Amino acid sequence: MLNEKQFTDSVYSYSDLLFRFALSRGLEDEEAKDIVQDTYLSAWKNRMTYRGEVSLKNWLFLILKNKITDHFRKTAQRKKESLLNIGGNDDPYFDEEDHWKHGLYPEQWKSPAEEAVQQKEFYNVLQNCSRKMKQIQYRVFLLKYVDGMNSTDICKQLQLTASNYWVLVHRAKVQLRACIQKNWVE
Amino acid sequence: MRNQITCKKAVLYMLQKEEQPLSPWKRFMLYRHLGYCSLCRIFSGQNKAINETLKNKLPDGFLSTEEKQQIVEEALKRPADDH
Numbered sequence: 239m240l241n242e243k244q245f246t247d248s249v250y251s252y253s254d255l256l257f258r259f260a261l262s263r264g265l266e267d268e269e270a271k272d273i274v275q276d277t278y279l280s281a282w283k284n285r286m287t288y289r290g291e292v293s294l295k296n297w298l299f300l301i302l303k304n305k306i307t308d309h310f311r312k313t314a315q316r317k318k319e320s321l322l323n324i325g326g327n328d329d330p331y332f333d334e335e336d337h338w339k340h341g342l343y344p345e346q347w348k349s350p351a352e353e354a355v356q357q358k359e360f361y362n363v364l365q366n367c368s369r370k371m372k373q374i375q376y377r378v379f380l381l382k383y384v385d386g387m388n389s390t391d392i393c394k395q396l397q398l399t400a401s402n403y404w405v406l407v408h409r410a411k412v413q414l415r416a417c418i419q420k421n422w423v424e
Numbered sequence: 425m426r427n428q429i430t431c432k433k434a435v436l437y438m439l440q441k442e443e444q445p446l447s448p449w450k451r452f453m454l455y456r457h458l459g460y461c462s463l464c465r466i467f468s469g470q471n472k473a474i475n476e477t478l479k480n481k482l483p484d485g486f487l488s489t490e491e492k493q494q495i496v497e498e499a500l501k502r503p504a505d506d507h
Contacts, residue, residue: 242500249496258482271487275495282499329432336430344466349473361477365484383478389443407439408432415470 240285240294248294249278255295256302262384263306264377273309277302310395331412344415347422360422367417371410378403379410429453434464438471 253274260270280301281288288297333339350360371379377396381387387395393403429437437446437454446454458465487495 245499246496249492253492253495254486255482257487258485261483261485267485270485271491274487275498278495279499279502283502332430332432336432338431338463344463344470346466347470357477361481364474364477380483383475384481384483386480404436404439408436411439411471411474412435415467415474418470418474 240281240288244294245278245282245285248281248298252295252298253278256298259299259302260306262380264373264380265306265309269309273302273305276305280305307395329409329412331416342416345419347419363418363421364414367414367421368410370417371413375406375410375413378406379414382407429457431457431461431464434458434461435467438464438468442475 256274256277257270260273261267265273277298281298288294292300331339331342338344350356368376368379374396378392378398381392381395382389389400389403392398393400398406434454434457437450440446440450441454445451458468
């Protein structure tokens with residue numbers, strides 16, 4: 239059982255983390271905020287069922303994860319249309335022979351120095367660049383590279399074929415790297 | 425069997441290698457390609473740097489104090505479920 243004080247404290251203690259987790263699943267800001275609110279609404283509504291077998295934080299995360307899964311299941315149908323654009327050889331970074339296109343060659347950039355400030359700046363450039371990706375691409379990207387999920391589970395969760403998956407990952411990485419190159423002026 | 429792979433294919437193999445070891449043929453073709461293609465070598469190094477930077481880092485973000493307050497208020501004004 240959860241009392242008002244524990245509940246209120248948990249909002250101040252964990253909502254940021256829940257929010258960041260929702261973002262890491264590819265939800266946009268507003269969607270993520272809504273889902274965090276729904277999570278807490280649900281938690282309070284069902285507080286009688288909380289018996290302390292798991293920590294409050296973990297319990298909230300369980301509720302959140304279920305809501306995220308439901309959210310994607312509902313939006314999966316709509317996303318199917320955007321997947322129709324995945325096939326084909328319209329990759330702008332490679333020429334007709336699938337070699338790097340002249341003018342878009344990878345160029346060496348200066349590695350961010352060890353110090354925290356440079357590392358943080360590099361990370362910011364990376365984050366801003368990754369937000370430029372199309373929705374589905376960004377989702378796959380986050381699950382694979384931030385969350386470390388394997389391709390089988392990602393395909394299952396987002397209802398993708400293996401070939402869709404590799405096209406998306408390929409495009410995401412190539413595009414991201416190119417964007418960083420353009421914006422990382424050390 | 426072709427005796428060389430394209431850059432696009434090399435990139436694909438690099439990405440597949442992130443998840444599990446490549447088949448002997450793919451591994452051979454990739455390393456051969458990296459041997460003569462400096463562009464893909466650059467890509468490979470930068471790709472690794474990107475992966476390292478991303479590992480286990482949640483995107484930045486936070487809710488304002490007002491937003492947190494609102495969450496508390498919205499929840500508390502509702503009745504509990506009967507269980």
